[in-house]
Amino acid sequence: MSNLFLLISLLSLLMFHCLIITSEIFPFCYGQGGEWHLLQPSVGISAMHMQLLPNNKVVAFDRTDFGPSNLSLPEGRCRYDAYDTALKVDCTAHSILYDVETNSFRPLMVQTDTWCSSGAMSPNGSLIQTGGFNDGDRAVRVFTPCDANSCDWVEYPGYLSQRRWYATNQILPDGRIIIIGGRREFNYEFYPKNEDPYSTSSGPFWLRFLLETRDESENNLYPFVHLLPDGNLFVFANTRSISLDYNHNRVVKEFPPIPVSDPRNYPSSGSSVLLPIDENMAIEAEIVICGGAPRGAYTQAGRGNFVRASSSCGRLRVSDENPRWVMEDMPIARVMGDMLLLPTGDVIIVNGVECGTAGWELGQSPVTRPVIYRPNGSLDWRFSVMSASPRPRLYHSTAILLADGRVLVGGSNPHRYYNFTDVDYPTDLSLEAFSPPYLSVEHRPFQPQISSVNEILMLGQPFSLTFWVPLYLSDDVLSVRIVAPSFTTHSLAMNQRMVVLKLVRVSHLPPDSHNLNVVGPSTAEIAPPGYYMLFVVHAGIPSWGSWVKIQ
Template structure:
């Protein structure tokens, strides 16, 4: 079996077990070694500060409303009227876009209140629930419900939140609610929908951990939050981390501080992922990976024109260990404002960002245009990091990234300015969308690329189901897996609600010469995979299929 972080050797086609090779549907092309970049749209009219993929393969993009006109007009003479806007009271341009992955087209959306530096999650029914922002949007909740006829748009609920939520983090919970944690000078959390318990419908709960972990500017913004299989929340702020029982508002456990004492949250803006949860293992090992950041004082120094080199350190913590400790290693290059995503293979993509400075207006220098792929396997003889092909476009402050159903990575954003500036600046505002195609999308792997033909689309927790798929060439049963991925809400180097579960396999059987049936069990409990929509991939020898969407039901 090929090493889990190596691309498969197609000389395996000479083995007697090779099946006859038939034609495959066309796949996006990717370079053999470092992947490939494709420009999708030279401009969608806005800079994609926030990004969310939905289950109809459309992506909601939005920026902020308080910087003036965008480069995209609202249709039919529509305008936005906002007496509280700090720049334009009447604005006939769009600040949100719906991008269609399949057709590579987009249309403007109408968002009313200010979404600057806000947060979001997808509800169990597949609606984008978006919380907070700035100015008149700091207590707002907005929702977007996918539709097929092009009529859907934002619906807003002003002043819904109990506290201002600017730079907060959202996490979907096992019961389908969303918890909203933190924000600038907000050391508390609350729920959407609002609590109906004896604390009252407008309650919020103080989280003293956020008070304790502030920096000199009272910042520990966009805390890293991951739902653990025991139902508690892993919360990381600057250098410290805890397990939080949000039901009782108690700290269940304080984990060791990350050894390289570099702040990791905004504006130091490292990034975090929870590594895939594998239900085939006897015990559920849960690991958190945190990479990048900016040394203490970087923000203040950058304001004075002194751009300090970011951190190259990555820390990996197995939170399920009895006595967990951080395993530290270094990326090939320092990075702040990088985005981290789980690839269908289970490895981690680190993309976007800069080498010097910090998050904030004009405060980053030396863009890092080469993505990294971090190998999550323990047996990695040649090192965990692989350096990929560079992008022709720097992606700095306010850039975003999302995994798509076909395995590509959608990249957008980069506006390190208070307004849209395209000339006479080091790094012009970028309104484009591009795709990064990892090496697993190279046509040379089409012979062993699975193609899902059918799978149950509605599942209950623990339900066994079958996936029928096709492989034109070699199938390595021992390296075959099915895995589900929740599409995250991405902004400011944070992928909220990102998780991957490797489903428990009950074996694969051949139905015809090139068709197979893989029997798997759905996630064992809602703490492993909360209700909602997931992308289902089949991976053969390190090469993933395109995904189909499935919905895990709440009951």
């Protein structure tokens, strides 16, 4: 028995060091850089947009104006659209509902054109999907999850006041959704509208900043937008950023331009995240923006000259009195990369190419290896290169975090239509999942499992949860985190955010269970109302996420 105890102790000590020291020092500690698994060789559509719902199902969709997809609509249904630029009568699906738990999918019926649209999840768990192209540019589409297999899109053509093509959405503290920008739209508006016909509170509201940041290749589409803890919005376009008081339609502050002057928004297409907000310390807000394409890359790629993408990342602590950018370099240059917050608070950067820019046929040299960025690591050891996927994911690919800690990846269609032959990078209809290193088998003894937790969390109110773990290391390596699921498209994970909740007390329940007293997020500015995945993280290993609703 003493030998077994010694073995477990040594294993615990080794794993503890593996989890807190970078994988470059101990490469065996991180499960050989994660693992890729093909989930579906074809779901019939190329996933240009994706959103995880609170029932662990994923809405994915493409666009409606490229002709037929590879998935028929059921029961002989067809879409009749006199305004469609490719196919007036279309009996194929352009959207699916993917069930994570059963690894199955079914077609959905979308009517108006969703090309390069935007979205956010409402406080009640419905996906509010806005804009697009052609007959969809002013449309709002709503998908409300249900237990039956009958739920589908409900559409409201012409609901929006302006054309929203390449716009960005953000959920607000009062539950409304702000919709910012779009191609040649230098303004913003709100969903839902104020139904008072004499009210102007729904917009549109002029935002000169979007006009000022437009250049010859635009490079200000899909602006990066993050809700800050003070209630204002961080808005980044091209190389500039502001703090926007949307309630009074005024710019509170303009931040310094990012020093490496490569544009970061579409079509230069870098990516951004708001780093976790930690309620256990003084509240800070810090933005990270990585990758993109040099100025002029879009024009050059159109001439067959594929310029190398940017490898730079900038960090800006916007809560500082005088914020300044701190620059770092990724190990791989990347444009069209997706940046996602992992349950550990680390950031994964996945998909994209090393040369060229976003747009049809404008990217070359796919980057198939994700990179994990540890914001709190030492400066020399923040980046780790992961295992390569066998599938290149170029233009119109996407990625989202799942409640089990995996990253779901789909899409890639750099062509005007679906094209599977005689091209370097055929249209990809598959779904695959990347399992980060924390899911490797050697970490399972340290992975917590949530036994019970309140499904409803109130702002600033205490609650308790219980979890168990085979090998418990220390109270000092525990945290509780909530993650808002993102609507992801075009290298932008809209609405994603993480809050590290205040941990008040840990009680140990023999033989291997533990009770945590935790405080809900303090304000709606820190965590807007709606559904979140709650994770317990023990020594760098997250539990599976439990869905909770903040109200």
